[in-house]
Amino acid sequence: MSNEPVLTVEALHASIAGQQVVEDVSFSVPPTGITALLGRNGVGKTSTLRAILGLISRTGAITLAGERIDGMRTHRIVQRGLGYVPEDREVFSKLTVAENLTLAVRQKSPRYELVDSLFPDLVARRSQAAGTLSGGQQQMVSLARALLNDNTILLVDEPTKGLAPKLVADVTVALEEASHLVPILLVEQNLEVVKKLAGGAIVLSGGRVVHTGVATEILADEALTHRLLGVGSATGGAAI
Amino acid sequence: MSTLVLVLITGAGLGALYFLVASGLSLIYGLMHVLNFAHGAFLTLGAFIGWEVARRLDTATWSTFFVSILVGGAVGAAFAALTELALIRPLYERHIEQVLVTVGLAFAAVALYQGIWGSDPIYIDSPPWMLQTTDVLGALVPNTYWVLMLAATALLASLVIFLRFTRYGTIIRAGVENRWMVTALGIDVRRAFTVVFAIGGSAAGVGGVLAGHYTGYVSAYLGSSLLIFAFIITVIGGLGSLTGAAIASVLVAVLQQFANYYLGGTGDIIVVVLLAVVLLARPAGLLGRAS
Amino acid sequence: MTDTASTPRRGYGPLILGVVLITLMAVLPLLNVSIPGILPSATYEPGALALLSLAMVFAALALSYNMLLGTSGMLSFGHALYFGAGAYGLGIALKYFGVPLWPGVVIALVGGLVIALITGAVSMRVGGIPFAMVTLAFAEAGSVLVRRNSAVTGGEEGLSLNSAGVPDFLVGVVNSKNLYWFTLAIFVVIYLMSLWVDTSRLGRLARAVSENELRVRVLGLEPARAKLVVFVIAAGCAGLAGVAYMLLQSGAVPRAVSADLTITVLVMVVLGGVGYRWGAIVGGVVYTVLDQRLTVLAGSDAIASLPSLVRVPLSEPLFLLGSLFIVVVIFVPGGIAGTVDGWWARRRRQRRRDAIATLERAEGASESKEVGP
Numbered sequence A: 001m002s003n004e005p006v007l008t009v010e011a012l013h014a015s016i017a018g019q020q021v022v023e024d025v026s027f028s029v030p031p032t033g034i035t036a037l038l039g040r041n042g043v044g045k046t047s048t049l050r051a052i053l054g055l056i057s058r059t060g061a062i063t064l065a066g067e068r069i070d071g072m073r074t075h076r077i078v079q080r081g082l083g084y085v086p087e088d089r090e091v092f093s094k095l096t097v098a099e100n101l102t103l104a105v106r107q108k109s110p111r112y113e114l115v116d117s118l119f120p121d122l123v124a125r126r127s128q129a130a131g132t133l134s135g136g137q138q139q140m141v142s143l144a145r146a147l148l149n150d151n152t153i154l155l156v157d158e159p160t161k162g163l164a165p166k167l168v169a170d171v172t173v174a175l176e177e178a179s180h181l182v183p184i185l186l187v188e189q190n191l192e193v194v195k196k197l198a199g200g201a202i203v204l205s206g207g208r209v210v211h212t213g214v215a216t217e218i219l220a221d222e223a224l225t226h227r228l229l230g231v232g233s234a235t236g237g238a239a240i
Numbered sequence B: 001m002s003t004l005v006l007v008l009i010t011g012a013g014l015g016a017l018y019f020l021v022a023s024g025l026s027l028i029y030g031l032m033h034v035l036n037f038a039h040g041a042f043l044t045l046g047a048f049i050g051w052e053v054a055r056r057l058d059t060a061t062w063s064t065f066f067v068s069i070l071v072g073g074a075v076g077a078a079f080a081a082l083t084e085l086a087l088i089r090p091l092y093e094r095h096i097e098q099v100l101v102t103v104g105l106a107f108a109a110v111a112l113y114q115g116i117w118g119s120d121p122i123y124i125d126s127p128p129w130m131l132q133t134t135d136v137l138g139a140l141v142p143n144t145y146w147v148l149m150l151a152a153t154a155l156l157a158s159l160v161i162f163l164r165f166t167r168y169g170t171i172i173r174a175g176v177e178n179r180w181m182v183t184a185l186g187i188d189v190r191r192a193f194t195v196v197f198a199i200g201g202s203a204a205g206v207g208g209v210l211a212g213h214y215t216g217y218v219s220a221y222l223g224s225s226l227l228i229f230a231f232i233i234t235v236i237g238g239l240g241s242l243t244g245a246a247i248a249s250v251l252v253a254v255l256q257q258f259a260n261y262y263l264g265g266t267g268d269i270i271v272v273v274l275l276a277v278v279l280l281a282r283p284a285g286l287l288g289r290a291s
Numbered sequence C: 001m002t003d004t005a006s007t008p009r010r011g012y013g014p015l016i017l018g019v020v021l022i023t024l025m026a027v028l029p030l031l032n033v034s035i036p037g038i039l040p041s042a043t044y045e046p047g048a049l050a051l052l053s054l055a056m057v058f059a060a061l062a063l064s065y066n067m068l069l070g071t072s073g074m075l076s077f078g079h080a081l082y083f084g085a086g087a088y089g090l091g092i093a094l095k096y097f098g099v100p101l102w103p104g105v106v107i108a109l110v111g112g113l114v115i116a117l118i119t120g121a122v123s124m125r126v127g128g129i130p131f132a133m134v135t136l137a138f139a140e141a142g143s144v145l146v147r148r149n150s151a152v153t154g155g156e157e158g159l160s161l162n163s164a165g166v167p168d169f170l171v172g173v174v175n176s177k178n179l180y181w182f183t184l185a186i187f188v189v190i191y192l193m194s195l196w197v198d199t200s201r202l203g204r205l206a207r208a209v210s211e212n213e214l215r216v217r218v219l220g221l222e223p224a225r226a227k228l229v230v231f232v233i234a235a236g237c238a239g240l241a242g243v244a245y246m247l248l249q250s251g252a253v254p255r256a257v258s259a260d261l262t263i264t265v266l267v268m269v270v271l272g273g274v275g276y277r278w279g280a281i282v283g284g285v286v287y288t289v290l291d292q293r294l295t296v297l298a299g300s301d302a303i304a305s306l307p308s309l310v311r312v313p314l315s316e317p318l319f320l321l322g323s324l325f326i327v328v329v330i331f332v333p334g335g336i337a338g339t340v341d342g343w344w345a346r347r348r349r350q351r352r353r354d355a356i357a358t359l360e361r362a363e364g365a366s367e368s369k370e371v372g373p
């Protein structure tokens, strides 16, 4: 496998309702392991992911495995192998777990064994409405939807948000397992999780990239962490 | 007693007709947030074409009746799908403009029907049984009402089966909840839009043929008057809720018949009062989610 | 939709233009102007005066509708209810209360405002598209009431004007000129109301609501109240237009309360350009004239001799207008006024750019002269 980045973003600008939320963001994601996208709340991490997917209006050059995707519509981009696990899980609450999963399937033989081994909790709950699941289980459904297909890259947005420590650990394990199969761009506020998982890291501030480097090095620099990520952003980190 | 039975049954029958129109409106609104003023035009076209077919087959038999229903439904579906592709899709996500083009289409279509079929009502023939009555607890119920109820029940059942057990059905239910997430799973949700329009259009087309048999005539304005009640029903039932539309259809129609019989023909006004009451108590409608 | 009502002050230009236009309109009945193909007769004759008066009524109604859709982003399908309330209110007051014209007008307007306040307050329980449906339902109820209660309203036959209480100079075809001036006066009043709403704090508030409800809440203002006030004012103006209509037509028919009429007004506003006062006026006038001319065309021999595939569509004015409307919505999003305005703005920008470029070139030239050897 070459070391060509799997995803490159150049001069990405994006706006919501006429308001600029991503400004001239450029970075690339290596073809293996987990790359963290960090920054304080409201800095534009979610918007960056949504812009890559074409869910909000954007300009700039986005290349997925050598192919330009910035002119494509969302469903085409996803069909090119970009899996998305959105912030706040976004499961279809009135659909059953099974329906949530089948809806996501894009290939002949979906990886149900992988999903079942990562999330055994879901196996017995296939016919339950997703809205009646706990937050952690909903997160698993959301991750499972992305993991069922062979993707080129996964974009995962705050998968541990609002979860109890035990579930944070479960999700961390699942992400680590998944990262052996597919590169992941991970937005995560829990810095302990980032330390454990991420190789590279990209730090956003004010809608721009202000730092890129090795995750553990960035997190080791307390002054930098404090300045760019804020004190409040490590909530939950103490729990591990 | 027999009057009460009659009011209840005819109310349910009229509700069935309303449901044929309101179900499509509600599905379309639920998935696409489009208020479709052209729905009445789909219905009227179904009615006219159904009549044209029946006229050519020449006899008021059941087979003629069924063929005209099938053709009416197919024509409604085709017209609706074309509308979605040609007029709604170019205005993707611009909801007010989407309403406006359907308004323009309704305007133009009614005028065109008038040009083709004239502005006088065309009286139509039904199978003889439909013109007779059945005695229920002393109430003489016109048989047309049974046909309406049967059609609406069949529609409801097939919609439920379609929505629950087919892939498009699942996409539509998911899309009603969260449209962008459907596209983020790699699904072209726009195709579901066309499907929903076609389904709504076919229900309206069938509704048109049946409405013709219910009123005894077809005219260019057949759809417009039904459409307004269908709007009221979708708001009362909760926009986007099929079950809500079903319940509200029957509720509105029974109340309307009730007021028409017992309160001196005030049915239409009572319905609007009911709308006001529901809006004051539950702005999202009976089964609607608060937005 | 386009939002350009926040036009900056442009000095006295518009005021002078307005006064000139109104004066021109006012002297029109005294002149002998013929516009073949548009006006049915010369401007001093009743035919043309009736058409022009009707066009002004619809322009005024369109202006009032623009307060809803253009100024505050409300898509109402029930505006005809208030127009009808004005027309029928006046008719009923004159016929059954036996009052003279002016008290009758006051009764009609107050009645319309009360109806607007109640229906508006209920409709605003919901917003956006549901609001459109609910206003439609209310208008339908009004239309049903008018059709059913034929003892009072004349039902489908319509209600004819009881001219006993109306001053003689406003009655009949012989007084077309006076009716024309009366309508012009009402039109000017409604225009001034519209201008006031657009430029007042209230209008700015309603516009802010349509753009960002949250921001208005943060400012500590009750956004729903501002919208409701605009809704009621627009309804009052529609009622006034209805009064003029009643006098002009010497009667009212149920169509004056119908959803059809609201949709017609909507078509006028969108055709003219949502958010532009002059667009609403142009839309109202163009629509009225087109409607009349297309009806004449539809009945003409030239059309009758065409093959049916062409003849049928061409002989239905509403088919042509509906199709025109669809084309405008899809291809000309700003309507007439938006297109002209955009073209004008581009031209001005271009001129400024040219001017700056010329200036820079001149400066560059003079600099190079100075720096030069």
Ligand SMILES: Nc1ncnc2c1ncn2[C@@H]1O[C@H](COP(=O)(O)OP(=O)(O)O)[C@@H](O)[C@H]1O
Binding pocket: A016, A017, A019, A021, A039, A040, A041, A042, A043, A044, A045, A046, A047, A048
């Ligand atoms: N739907 C929206 N409407 C308006 N502004 C939004 C919306 N979503 C996000 N924003 C703004 O965009 C900026 C970036 O938000 P987001 O990308 O969610 O940040 P992050 O994910 O880094 O916390 C924030 O300032 C936020 O207020």
Ligand SMILES: [Mg+2]
Binding pocket: A042, A045, A046, A047, A087, A158
């Ligand atoms: Mg976020």
